[in-house]
Amino acid sequence: MGAARNTDAAAAAEGDVLVVENLVVETTGRNPVRIIDDVSLTVAPGETVCLVGESGSGKSVTSLATMGLLPKGALAARSGRILVEGEDVLSARPSRLRQMRATRMSMIFQEPMTALNPVLSVEAQLDEVLSAHGSMNAADRRSRIREILSLVHLPDVERMCGSFPHQLSGGQRQRVMIAMALVLEPKLLIADEPTTALDVTTQKQILKLIAEIQERLGTSVLFITHDMGVVADIADRVYVMRHGKLVESGRIDTILTKPERDYTRDLLTAVPALSPRAARRATSKETVLETSELGMVYGRASLFRKREGTVAAEKVDLRLTRGRTLGIVGESGSGKSTVARCVMRLIDPTSGSIRLRGQEIAGLSRSALRPWRKRIQMIFQDPNRSLNPRLTVGDSITEGPINYGTPKSEARERARQLLQLVGLPADAIDRHPHQFSGGQRQRIAIARALAMEPDVLVADEAVSALDVSVQAQVLDLLDDIQKRLGVALLFITHDLRVAAQICDDVAVMQRGKVVEYGPTAEVLGNPQQAYTRELIEAAPGRHWDFPNFRPMPGAEAPLQNSPGG
């Protein structure tokens, strides 16, 4: 990307913006655990280096160590060197370290909402970088702030300056973060999953912005990500990390076409293909869930305030048959979660109808709804938060059936069977959620939902918080369960790759409306609507056929930064 030199690590001994040598990071305390084990990497001027790995691989710790930001009293570098433009970060005094930050190396983070201070205006947050590091007078700072905000293409710069983070969109916030990181033109930008929390179309714009600024200012970028698609789109070179160790490194085309290590191969093959799965034959014609003209308007005029309501869903018609999977895809704010919550009757729709096995449930009272509740169950995005940490796994799973009158012993027996069904040992029943990994917890959440013997499972971004390898396993599990139990799945996701792999039918939502709806192969294979095409085009790495280690057939210029570029 940009003025990349495409140097190999060995050849780039001098002049590198960042050199990490044999870095070892351990937890502090009596029994230190090694978090980073002998990691070395380099970043050349103008180069984009991707640090790839799953959660717990140590990629974020490496980046924090480079900023000198390891959490005090929890983690400490034990040996090694981190040279930024030749100066060792690890041995720098705190005051010198503060000077280096923002002037030599800067960092942007995953979640731009929480990374910006909610109570300070954009201008105040930019201004303090300039005040802390320089002798610029107030007028120069003012004009520099406006200059950098227009450099990151923020509209109406003057208004932006006076705005607070909560008034900006996710993409605008990340632009402000980038402006803040680059206002003093540091040579090294560390980007820790900067687009993971953003929609695909926004992600595409932010990646483009980083590339553009990099070209203009000659900044080197160390880009931390778990997303192979993003890697394929932006990297010059790649380092793959696992369990705190470096697994493999090399130029992007080498890594993608000829990975040497099994782990790298696994990572690449786990990336779900963007091409839709082969259509399955319908096993049943029975409609289990149907919505028609479903609508949800938030915050209509109250006694005190006259306000136009926010239309979160409008005239949504969906139909789901037994044993099938219907996906709802769309960006944040498209209304896909609103539809899921309406269908669950977690919120009350303002218009339209919802029929569960023929029974109209949109207008049922709480008590009339009760027998229907067990027919439809939900799996949430974050299994760390959807399971009550104080309850044992068994209690979580049996709570629902017991509430509906199943004797306790029977419910526990059923829970054991379900745990086996989702691939967990039966003795998991007496343990607590924190004793399991994220993927295992999501399996527990699935078992909990199945315990009610529902006709419909609603999965709201149920694999989005999981690593790709775990994601693939959970998707397989859902598929398997569906075959065995014939449950229908309503699958809400922002990830077209996931939708392509699991859904029979797909509804694309935008601003509360279904813009395209049909069999997955047709909608994703031959999109009719501009918005659907836009979404597909924004999917990172779409020119690359990861599981087969080759560019997509017919794709031109698979890598923007092909050799010599």
Add this chain to the structure above:
Amino acid sequence: MLGAAPTDFIAARQFFMLAYIARRILASVPVLVVVALFVFLLLRLTPGDPAAILAGDMATPEQLERIRESLGLNEPLASQFLTWIGQLLSGDFGRSLISHTPVLTLIGQRLEPTLSLAIVTMLITLLLSIPMGVVAAWRHGSLTDNAVMAMSVLGFSIPVFVTGYILIQIFAIDLRLFPVQGFKSIGSGVGPFLSRIVLPAFTLATIYIALIARMTRAAMLEVLDEDYVRTARAKGLSERVVLFRHALRNAAVPILTVVGTGFALMISGVVVTESVFNIPGLGRLTVDAILARDYPVIQALILLTSGIYVVINLLIDISYAFMDPRIRY
């Protein structure tokens, strides 16, 4: 709000704020009416007869009856209440049953010592407790942190009168730095005022320092884990700026809540301190009035305290908006 220019945003905010304040003030009227009714009924239901206290032990039943008649205590409760409310609305709080001084004059005389004590106490508290809490959270788990927490447990557990007498013994009797007790109005000079108010204020402050330091520490600990604190450090800002500009302002809302309620509680909770240091304040007026069943005085005092609660709560709620631009009214 997104479409509006910042100036529009501020103007709209000010408008909503004013509307909000107006709503809150209106809403406090029923609160005060209910308080007034409760106070009135509760006082009438407690045993004890102001007439008996006025008349003394030697009074005959006829004398008692005459006194009751003259005080209006024989009227039905409803008409007594209405008379009282009617007088209140015209600004007349009545006279003390015992000394016949107008209630407002009585309270007016006692207001300054109590307010002075409360304000000086709060200043001492804020100056000490917030830095203590911030530093304790910053150095979480260190010796400093443990010391602050230990002091805070001590502050809670030692009764106010014990602290008071210990401070008098050390600073007034042994070191002779301050007078033992008494009160001088600030009108008679800052020196005499301060020399008499410092010990009682510090005595009363111990418990609030303990409370607010703990609260600040807890709120800061939560905020210091936030991403924007990491961002602030990544920008190369000094720790002082990170702690006070970025972290403390975000931790301010729970701290402000405790400071506000603490202040309101202080107004009605100064009795012991006023007794130890012989300060002629509202606390002692309240005790005397209750002992004498001096209904008009007690009623006025309780209404005053509830009024202070209402005002302070409103001020706290408004101050949230200055701390956090996300709060809308």
